[in-house]
Amino acid sequence: MKIESQIAAAVAAALKELYGVEINAGEVTLEKTKKEFEGHYTFVVFPYLRASKKKPEVTAQEVGEYVAAHTDAVASFNVIKGFLNMVVAPEKWVELLGDINADETFGLTKADENSPLVMIEYSSPNTNKPLHLGHVRNNLLGWAVAQIAEANGNRVVKTNIVNDRGIHICKSMLAWLKYGNGATPESTGMKGDHLIGHYYVAFDQHYRAEVAELVAKFKAEGMNEEEATEKAKKEAPLMQEAREMLVKWEQGDAEVRGLWSKMNEWVYAGFDETYKKMGVGFDKIYYESDTYLEGRELVLEGLEKGLFQRKEDGSVWADLTENGLDEKLLLRADGTSVYMTQDIGTAKLRYSDFPIDKMVYVVGNEQNYHFQVLSILLDKLGFKWGKDLVHFSYGMVELPNGKMKSREGTVVDADDLVEEMVRQAKATADESGKFDDMSEEERQEVARIVGMGALKYFLLKVDARKNMLFNPEESIDFNGNTGPFIQYTYARIRSILRKAEDQHYDHANLPKATFELSGKEQEIISSVANFAAVVKLAGKDYSPSVIANYCYELTKEYNQFYHEFSVLKEEDEAKRQFRLVLSANVAKVIRLGMRLLGIEMPERM
């Protein structure tokens, strides 16, 4: 970084001196030179030809000569067409490594009391079924985005809005009453969320049977398919009972509320277990049952101020046609809340709890429209962060035969998936025989770290915005561009460092550069140094995948180095010391980077 800004300053000076271009160093873009060419940094001169009024080659040559003469960071340069490739002086690389080595949290920026307060909402589950792969993607992204925001000097509050009320909960409750025979997590040995999910499915099965029966009956009475289906769905006794239950809930019926609390507690216990396994957590949890009334109040205030309109039937609407959108329902005719009302209420509570500067919602891209509207509404209602709220919109996880649908049973359960990953990691480890000296407990811990690492890296390495494919047979891999690949490299470095300590080498002590650096070694220093810029970019773009890909590239480079050069067996003491420091800093940076993704590193594997 230091080297880069030094060169950038020299290039800016050259452009000013030679061609009168008004530019400061921060505006000069330097690229890393492609591997096929000689050099470390490349400056592209095409944009400045207008100012130089000379051919690309000549311009690049002139800038190169100026830069080489004015900064000691550039040892030599070459020109290919409009590309000026600059070679950094070797001792500069060692100096740079020394700076990085001295900084235990290199690349990260600490927050203080004056730093912006960023609230990040993620997870936000329904309490009627267990978490599945889609939720896993959400949770890992949310956690990673929070870590990255923190690493960029923000104060972060991680929050979760639990959707604990509504017709879907009533369905599970009703089915449990009807078919459950008093089953509890204790009596069945099932996790609470799975138990509830089981009755949600049971409801659906019975409901469908009822609908099918009614449709047949209505058709026999002369209705067509469509009419019959619609009528049957409305009149199915189970659905009517569920609605009645929701009404009782809203009225505060003690029996319904009691059952609701009990069953929700089961679910929360199950969720907590899954969250813990995934390694995610929250600073503040909100419950929709607490927030939905707040939203109603705020909407009514807005109505008084003339921001919203009431229709003849009593429903309340926001007219967003001047924003290029439609009208949006905020309160039903019977005064009950809709989704949007609840998000407004949640926003109100949050803002009274925290002086939020920026709000980030980690929610799937199916809700893009919702958040577009929410942003406008919050802005109208006077939330200063409303206009610039960030909807971190991520894509769906698809299975080989399409989208996951809980109703159709085509879901990949979060707990099952985690268990399977760890099981496979364990099997691979046991097979290798590398851990024969470890206790079963230690081996299980390594398997946990590696299995979770594989899963997390798999979900975080791809661009969050895009839909991604999960193939149960093929996606789980421990070789190639994977979490375990990176973890393995880390473990190998740790092994070297442990041995170095045994031999009383000091891997913190960097010698003077009295030796030639190999190209690979220079590349690795350059890559390690680049971590700081990568963290900033990831923060700006809310992009965990940038971090993941960076860690992979660095790891790959180090593996090549590891194969080609020896660290401990190097006889030249200065070189050996240098390589120890280099290795230690690669390990440090990939540990810091992977930590931003919530991925742990094993000491051995």
Added chain:
RNA sequence: GCCUCUGUAGUUCAACGGAUAGAAUAGAAGUUUCCUAAACUUUAGAUCCGAGUUCGAUUCUCGGCGGAGGUACCA
């Protein structure tokens, strides 16, 4: 219908408007008396189609074609 996102090797993913479009995996061929072979090396293979802007387009604009999502009383 309208709105949003998306289209890159057989497959899964990369590429601030820059050089010969990178990886991984699957395929073929190799590397272990050497700090951990979950590694390394070699090899073959791709920008949906058509215009436009630009010195330069996978990237930006427009139009097709394909995929996903949303579309007002589900969250």
